[in-house]
Amino acid sequence: MTRRRGRPFAVVVAAAVLAAGMxxxxxxxxxxxxxxxxxxLDVMTxxxxxxxxxxxxxxxxxxxxIRTSSSVTLVYATAQTPLEVKKDFHxxxxxxxxxxxxxxASLGAWRAGGSPAPAPDLYADTTADVVARLVTPTDKVPAGSQSVVTVEVSATRPA
Known part of the structure; x- marks a missing residue:
């Protein structure tokens, strides 16, 4: 009799594992x-x-x-100063x-964050974080670069 009860339980567990995998x-x-x-997104150009x-x-x-957000991060070097990057982004x-x-933002850097406009309902869950900082001696960037810019966008999938 114990065996018969065990079998339906195993089938239920197997079905649950299969459903979770799918x-x-x-x-x-x-x-x-x-x-x-x-x-x-245009901010990632x-x-x-x-x-x-x-x-x-x-x-x-x-x-x-429970959904965690997905993200894409872009890092680039530019000859612009962080203040010029700010003006260019705006x-x-x-x-x-x-x-x-x-x-x-650290001294000499610029940081901004926000969401798409003028129709935020199109991407209601999307946010962007932009940081432009001065080049440091450890950065491997082309000659003439003044800033390293990091743009991260993130969003959660629809329910």
Whole structure:
């Protein structure tokens, strides 16, 4: 009699494991769509004259109830100073992004964060963080570079 009770339990456990695995596949594809969308945003474009140093993406993960955000990070070097990067970002992207300057940047650097505008409902979960800092002796950047700029965008997949 004990054996018969054990078998239905094993079937239930196997079904739960299979369902969890299938859900993970679905969330992985949804997270990939988020990183693909983030990578195509205009804020992730390297401006003319700058040199891309790296571009990475991280899929959020989680499950159907708890979702962690996916992100794409772009790092590039430019001949502009951090103040010039600030002016360039506001001039190029100010009509499409609400990037608010953040005083939490180190001396000589510029930092801003925000979300897409004027229709934030299109990307309600999307945020951007931009940091432009002075080049340090340890940076491997082209000659003439004055700033290293890091742009990170993130979003969670739809429910």
């Amino acid at each position: 859900a993970a596949c679905g969330t992985d594809a949804a997270d990939q769509k988020v990183t693909d969308r983030l990578a195509k 390297v401006p003319p004259g700058a040199t891309e140093l790296s571009r990475t993406s991280v899929k959020g993960g989680g499950n159907s109830v 001039a190029r992207l100010g009509s499409r992004w609400r990037l608010l300057d953040n005083g939490a």
